[in-house]
Every structure is written in structure tokens, then in C-alpha cells.
Amino acid sequence: METVTKTQDVTFNDLPWKIEYSPERCTMCGSCVAACTFKAIEPGVERRSVTISTAHVPEPTQTHRAIPVIKQKNSVANFCRGCGMCEKVCPNRAIRPVRNDDSRLNMLARGGGNPIKRGGRNNLLKERTLDKIVVGRISQMTDPSLDSERHTFDILAPFGRVLLPGELPFSIDDGELKLSDWTPPVRWIYPVIFSDMSVGALSTRAWEAVCLATAYLNEKYDMPVRMSSGEGGMPVQLMKSEYLKYMIIQIASGHFGWNRIIKAMPHMKVDPAGILIKIGQGAKPGDGGLLPAAKVAEHIQAIRGVPKADLLSPPNHQGLYSIEESVQKMHMSLNAAFKFRVPVAIKCAASATSVSVYNNLLRDPYKICGGFFLDGIQGGTGAANEVSLDHTGHPVVSKVRECYLAAVKQGRQGQIPLWGGGGLGLTGNAAADAFKMICLGANGVFLGKLLIQLCGCIGNEEGRCNACNTGLCPTGICTQDPRLVRRLDVDKAAQNIVDYMLALDGELRKMMAPIGNSSLPVGRSDALVTTDKAIADKLAIQYSC
Amino acid sequence: MCRIGAIKSKVAFHPSQALRLMLPQQEGHDNSGFAMVMQDLDGVFGQYKDKPLLSLACTQKGAQMVENYMEAHNFTRVYEWVPKLNRKPGLDIKAMPHYIFRCYDYPEQVQGASQAAKEELLLDTRLALRALLEKEDQGYAFSLWPDVLTLKEIGDPRDIAVYFRLWDDSGELMAKNVVVQCRQNTNYDIVRYAAHPFFIQGYTLCANGENTFYTKNKEYQKSLHRGYIGFESDSQNFLYTLHYVLHQLKWPIKYYKHVITPLPFEEIEKRPDKAELKLIRQSLGHLEINGPNTIIGMLPDNCLITCCDSKKLRPVVIGGDGTTIAISSEVCGLNVVIPDRDPANDVYPDEREVVVITPELEVQRWKQ
Numbered sequence A: 001m002e003t004v005t006k007t008q009d010v011t012f013n014d015l016p017w018k019i020e021y022s023p024e025r026c027t028m029c030g031s032c033v034a035a036c037t038f039k040a041i042e043p044g045v046e047r048r049s050v051t052i053s054t055a056h057v058p059e060p061t062q063t064h065r066a067i068p069v070i071k072q073k074n075s076v077a078n079f080c081r082g083c084g085m086c087e088k089v090c091p092n093r094a095i096r097p098v099r100n101d102d103s104r105l106n107m108l109a110r111g112g113g114n115p116i117k118r119g120g121r122n123n124l125l126k127e128r129t130l131d132k133i134v135v136g137r138i139s140q141m142t143d144p145s146l147d148s149e150r151h152t153f154d155i156l157a158p159f160g161r162v163l164l165p166g167e168l169p170f171s172i173d174d175g176e177l178k179l180s181d182w183t184p185p186v187r188w189i190y191p192v193i194f195s196d197m198s199v200g201a202l203s204t205r206a207w208e209a210v211c212l213a214t215a216y217l218n219e220k221y222d223m224p225v226r227m228s229s230g231e232g233g234m235p236v237q238l239m240k241s242e243y244l245k246y247m248i249i250q251i252a253s254g255h256f257g258w259n260r261i262i263k264a265m266p267h268m269k270v271d272p273a274g275i276l277i278k279i280g281q282g283a284k285p286g287d288g289g290l291l292p293a294a295k296v297a298e299h300i301q302a303i304r305g306v307p308k309a310d311l312l313s314p315p316n317h318q319g320l321y322s323i324e325e326s327v328q329k330m331h332m333s334l335n336a337a338f339k340f341r342v343p344v345a346i347k348c349a350a351s352a353t354s355v356s357v358y359n360n361l362l363r364d365p366y367k368i369c370g371g372f373f374l375d376g377i378q379g380g381t382g383a384a385n386e387v388s389l390d391h392t393g394h395p396v397v398s399k400v401r402e403c404y405l406a407a408v409k410q411g412r413q414g415q416i417p418l419w420g421g422g423g424l425g426l427t428g429n430a431a432a433d434a435f436k437m438i439c440l441g442a443n444g445v446f447l448g449k450l451l452i453q454l455c456g457c458i459g460n461e462e463g464r465c466n467a468c469n470t471g472l473c474p475t476g477i478c479t480q481d482p483r484l485v486r487r488l489d490v491d492k493a494a495q496n497i498v499d500y501m502l503a504l505d506g507e508l509r510k511m512m513a514p515i516g517n518s519s520l521p522v523g524r525s526d527a528l529v530t531t532d533k534a535i536a537d538k539l540a541i542q543y544s545c
Numbered sequence B: 001m002c003r004i005g006a007i008k009s010k011v012a013f014h015p016s017q018a019l020r021l022m023l024p025q026q027e028g029h030d031n032s033g034f035a036m037v038m039q040d041l042d043g044v045f046g047q048y049k050d051k052p053l054l055s056l057a058c059t060q061k062g063a064q065m066v067e068n069y070m071e072a073h074n075f076t077r078v079y080e081w082v083p084k085l086n087r088k089p090g091l092d093i094k095a096m097p098h099y100i101f102r103c104y105d106y107p108e109q110v111q112g113a114s115q116a117a118k119e120e121l122l123l124d125t126r127l128a129l130r131a132l133l134e135k136e137d138q139g140y141a142f143s144l145w146p147d148v149l150t151l152k153e154i155g156d157p158r159d160i161a162v163y164f165r166l167w168d169d170s171g172e173l174m175a176k177n178v179v180v181q182c183r184q185n186t187n188y189d190i191v192r193y194a195a196h197p198f199f200i201q202g203y204t205l206c207a208n209g210e211n212t213f214y215t216k217n218k219e220y221q222k223s224l225h226r227g228y229i230g231f232e233s234d235s236q237n238f239l240y241t242l243h244y245v246l247h248q249l250k251w252p253i254k255y256y257k258h259v260i261t262p263l264p265f266e267e268i269e270k271r272p273d274k275a276e277l278k279l280i281r282q283s284l285g286h287l288e289i290n291g292p293n294t295i296i297g298m299l300p301d302n303c304l305i306t307c308c309d310s311k312k313l314r315p316v317v318i319g320g321d322g323t324t325i326a327i328s329s330e331v332c333g334l335n336v337v338i339p340d341r342d343p344a345n346d347v348y349p350d351e352r353e354v355v356v357i358t359p360e361l362e363v364q365r366w367k368q
């Protein structure tokens, strides 16, 4: 055989994962092949040299036989994502994916002249500022620590436009302050919001699991956690139910689903928790949304009112070219639509210009911008160009801090609550991340990726899985294929989220108690220290060594 | 930790009473300083009650600078009292060369002006004097206000008292109100400004404890008012908030406690005034204190108030005998200055309580 004709063929060694397979353990049950959504493995036959003995006494002879085996496909279209479903289902420990350091996928996958698309998260930026910060001010004798078990803690954050004290419409009547005019709606909610992941990006079951967890936390544990719908609307039944009060409805540049939301408005029994205008997303700033046709199943078409096609939200809100316009048009109309009873917030990708946007919002003359959500580069997404995911975006920590300090300069801190997200909880320690963000000036944080990981997503920042864009999510979280969706146990997923949030709540207390705070330490940057001088300088926190 | 105290009486008394109130509590302070604000004066200042009184500790040069400034700004001196110092050797005191307590007439151009305009002028003048002295490190301007005298010194309170002859009831320095503290602030270098009580525009405040929300309080207050400066102590914030709520926002006094220690949301929801309380809590969140603190405040109308943070990690007790009433961190201080009172009537305010003592010595208690 001529080597020269083979050099450019793709082989397993060119792919990011290699299947490690032991034919002697395999019973050819077929489970792994059935479980692999990417069709990265298939049954095949190999001619093998085997030693056999058929006589009454050992009489070994060498022969060649065709035996059935499980084979990895050596094609870029079906590369193994390392999801490990085969290993999970194999009764005989005969198969598993192994990371291949020699992958040439980046050179191969752009075949056809198309950029690589994937879902998931940034796979390049490994450094996390928050991990280099610790809570260094621990109360000792002068300001005793609290008891995290016994003291009561007020763990709530504002969602809505807060007025300056001098702007409060109070009159004094018989020694009492009396409210004499309208003030913008402000909801005090748990400082962790379940971030916007749409029905469509998520499977109905995964979305339902997050919904269930939200309702359960509220109704059973009195934790006023709110969930954002993501773009694309939501089931009409939910909009007509009492549970709408736990939902923040999102409107993004595609305006998907809003037709149905508007039609449902007269039937809403309660107000939603808020409206979130999505301008940008941290994982792929400057990109609009993308729901690949593969995921636009019938029910998605119904909710969004669209045909089965790639659903692309534009990179910006057509018709809005300035912050002032956004305030006047988007904020005003959404406020008006809900009769000024529902806070309207805005979500932007963190960027070099975040502070300008925030400053400008703080000057909003109508006092109707109810929150500024800043999303950082380490956030996740259902689908994007890999080049955007890995090479665009901005870390969120310093941007939230800059926004807070910009507000401090004007004496307007807290007026437009700051919420930070994008990579929070990445290491599984969301409470610590949230706490540090709050000390730096955030009012609260939003979490997305962590939730789907609690549902069972096995994707990670090391390039494992990240196939959310394919509609082939092996865990049923991020697909609309009914057979795959069934893989997700809704109750168990919801339970995991609830359990995690209860732990998070306990951990927040565990961090508030030692610094002697019974309410959220917003802006308590004095509580933080870092051993990294550059971080200390940038964030204006103490340098310690 | 500090110990704080205040005495209010129907009859003017001498500052030695304040020392008697504080010294028994000295296990709780480190004898590193003494500071007091006297209000509603008698004695040598009794007849100048409407004249702004400047309290100053400075060098020779500083005294000259102040004199020049006041002259240039048309304040005319009407009375000056200089303490006859007892420069006995061996006293633990870091004294300044000069202590000046001087009453002025308002400049002619504001004599007919409104009360508010006068208040602003006095504040601006004090801030200007402070800046002037600070720039060349020539002294400290503690207060400039009618009927208010401030003394702050570094050292052992007993020795400070000897030095200023505060033990001798000479009848010169007399007042019906005194707010007092014996110690310096531990969080900062020892500087005269850092000693409690603090004063701004008729509001005096003394606090015991630590302010865990100091940074956020300070960051917010800096932009609220030009007079909110210094921040030599982490509890200076409470004074500025008191001033802000009462003087700037002009809210009734009971809202001070709602600002510094807002009710938990759960409790707010049960209240008929929940709309107002929620707005206060969210709008003034950066003025919240998270303790542990107890506060004694003196208001321009001579009322004393006391309250503590919502965790109540610092105590205070109030006791009186009908003529005199005192607030003190520890009851042993009360026992010395008002020995004949009935201790059964002593008040130990709780974490949701505000106590106000009116000029008629009526003790008002209310739940937040």
C-alpha cells in the first residue's frame, strides 16, 4: 500500500479523544453504541490473529478470524467529545474515551470553509481572579464574629431602580414619614439569579428542572430565588400561573417569543419578577443568539412562533444605537407594558465600555432602569463560533468593580443594582464567588452553567463535550430530540439544584458570620485580600503576603 | 473596645462628673485619651450662649493663623477663656502649646441671615480652619458652634484632668450636658481628631464598638455632604448619618434607627408602614451599620439619644435621680455619679429600642 496516498487521511490520533477499548472484555452488548449520540463509535469486524485449541488435549494453533468489535470512527464529522457515556453504560468496563494531546482537530475541523461552531464555554482562559482573593478580615475581639447557625441573616438583594434618599417622595405627617408619590418597583430577592437559558437552548426537561427548583426553593425554603426565562418566551401555562412571579422574562434582540408573551399578558394572574433586556452575552459578546435548526423542534416552533430553521438573533437591537435610546424606547415601553409595576433590567457583556454604559444608565432621567447585569467571558452558551467563545470577551470581576467605584464617585452606588455573572461557580464554589463579588460591589450574581452541571452536564473548560449546539447532548439537557431528552431525570436534576442552593445559602452564612455581617456585605472590599499585587491594585483591595 | 458616657442634668455641673462617670469603667478602655463635648453651658460661657464658640488646640503659629482667618472673615471676638494649665511634671499627656475657647460675634453680613445660613457659615469656617491648620500641622479645630465646647486630648484621662484642672470645681466650666469618652481609637494612629465624641453642626456623637460597614458607609458619605470629612474613626460614620437624617433629610428622629439598623425584610413586611420602611432600607442601604455598636448622640435641642446595633453586642445603661440622668457603657459609672438613684428604674435598651432623654429629663423609649 502506498503511504503517500494516506498521509492526509484522518485517524483517531488526529481527534481530541481516543476510544480505549478492550475486545477481550467486550460482550458486544451494543449499549455503548446506542448511548453515543455523536455516532463516534460503531460496531465493526476485525480480522484478528487468535490462538485456539480444538483438540482434547491442548494443541494450540494460530489462526485468523473475523471477530466483532466496537470501533471509533475516524472522521471529523463524528469525532468523540469525551462525554464518557460509553463508559457509563458499559457493563464490562471495556470502553472509555481518553484525552488525546496530539489532537489536530483545529486544523481539520474548519474543512468546508466554515468556522467551528460549538456550545459550552471558553476553553482558553483558565486563570480566575476570584480564586486569588480570600476573605482576609476576620472579626476577632473588637467586632466579634457571628454564629452562622444561630444568628439571623438577611440575605437579600435589590432588583429594581433604587432612588437616592433625597428623591424619596416622603411627606411628614404627625412625626411619620408618608409615601406620597410613585416610586420605581424594587423587588428584594435572593442574591443568586438562575441565569437566562432559553427553552430551546435547554431541553424542555432541563428548563422544567430549573423551574421546579426555583419554585421549590421559594415555596418550601423561603428562598426568593428568581429564574430568567432566556430569549424565546416560555410556556403559556406558566405565564398564566402563579409561578410567573418567580420568573424574569427576557427580551433579546431576536424578540423571539414576545408575541406569545404579549398575548398572554391579559391572562397573567401575577406580575413577573422582572424583565431582562439582553443586549449581550459574555461568552460571545457582540454575537446575537443562535439556535441551530437541529434544536428547533415543534414545541419550540410553537413557543417562538417560527418555522424550523436556524434562529439567529441579531447582534444588536435593531433600531437602538445609543444608551439613551435604549432607555427611552426599550426600558420605557417595557415598563409601560407592565404599568410600571415590574422592574426592567439590562444585561450586557462585560467589555471595555461597560463603565460608560453604567454611568449613562445611572443618569437615566426616568429612573426606570432596574438593574445592570454584567456577563463575563467565562459564561456559557448553547451555540457560538468557537473563535468567539475562546477569543472574545472580557473578564467580569474588574468590570463589576469599576462600575461600583464609578457609582461611588457619584454617590449613586446601589441605585442601579449591579449583578455579575459569567464563570461564577466555575469551580463548583459559587457561594465563595458570590460573596467576593458582593464585597467588590455587586448586589448579586447570576449562575447558568453551574445549574446545567447540576442537571448532569459533563462538559467542562477542558474541551470535554461542549456539543450543546449539535442537538445531540448526551445528557438530554441541551437537545430537543425526545429520545435524548428522556435521559434527563427532571426530579433528580431539580433536587440537585435545590440541594446545591441550600448548601450555598449555608456557605454564604459561613462567610458572612466571620466578618461580622448579618446583611449582605455589598462593597465591603475591606474584607478581601489578595496575594497578587496587580489584582490588589486593580480592584483596590488589600495586598497581603 | 471603648466605654462611652453622657450626663444630662437640670442643673449645670462640672466636667469632673464626666471623669467620675468614666474612670470606674477603665477596665474597658486603655487610658489613651480623653474627649468631651459640653453643651448648654454655664459658668464663664453662660452669658454667651448665642455666640459661636471655637474650641481649638494649636501651636503659637496656629493660633495666629486662626486669628488672622477669623479677622479676615469678619468674626469679632467677644470672649476668650484660656484654661489655667497645671504643668506639673510627670503627667501622661501629649499637650498642645495652646488651648483656645473663644466666643465670636457673627460677621455683620450674616447677622440678620437665617439660622440655616448661619449654620452653613459656621461649618464652612470650621472646615476652613481645620484645613488651614492641618496643612501646616499647626493644630486642631474641634468645634465652632454656639453653646458647645469640645476638649480632646491624648494621654491618661486622670492626668489630662489634672493638667486642665478639671478636678477642681472652680465653677468656670459648667454645662448641663456632657458627652464623654476615655480612650483613643485603636484602628488609627493616635490623633486628636480620632477621639470621640465627634461634632458637626450641633450634632454630637460618641460610639462604642466597631463599624464593620465602615468602608461602605464612608464611600457613600463622602459624596453626601462637604462636612463629612476626616473619617479618623470608623464610628464617625454614625455622626454623619445622624446629621444627614435629621439635618439634611429633615426626617423625624425615630428614622435614624431605621437607617442605621434597618429591620429585617421579614419584619418590615408585617408593618403598616412597610412601604416607607422598605424605601428607607433600600435607598439608604449604604448607611446601614452592621455593628457591633452602641451610640450616644446629643442633638442641637439638647436631647440625648442612645441606641445600639441590631446584634446588640455592646451594652449601655441609663439611670437617673430626677435631677440628673446619665448614660454609660457600664453601670459602675452610674453608681458613682448618681449613687442615690433607684437602680430598679435603670434602662437597658435592647437592639430594637431607641431612648431619647428630653431637656426636661423625660425618658422616652420606643421600639423601632
Ligand code: SF4
Pocket (backbone or CB within 6 Å): A025, A026, A027, A028, A029, A030, A031, A032, A033, A070, A086, A089, A090, A091, A092, A093, A094, A095
Ligand atoms: S457497552 Fe461495553 S460491553 Fe457493550 S458493546 Fe460497548 S464496549 Fe462492549
Ligand code: SF4
Pocket (backbone or CB within 6 Å): A119, A120, A452, A456, A457, A458, A459, A460, A464, A465, A466, A467, A468, A469, A472, A473, A474, A475, A476, A477, A478
Ligand atoms: S452534556 Fe449537553 S449541555 Fe453539557 S456540554 Fe455536553 S452537550 Fe452541552
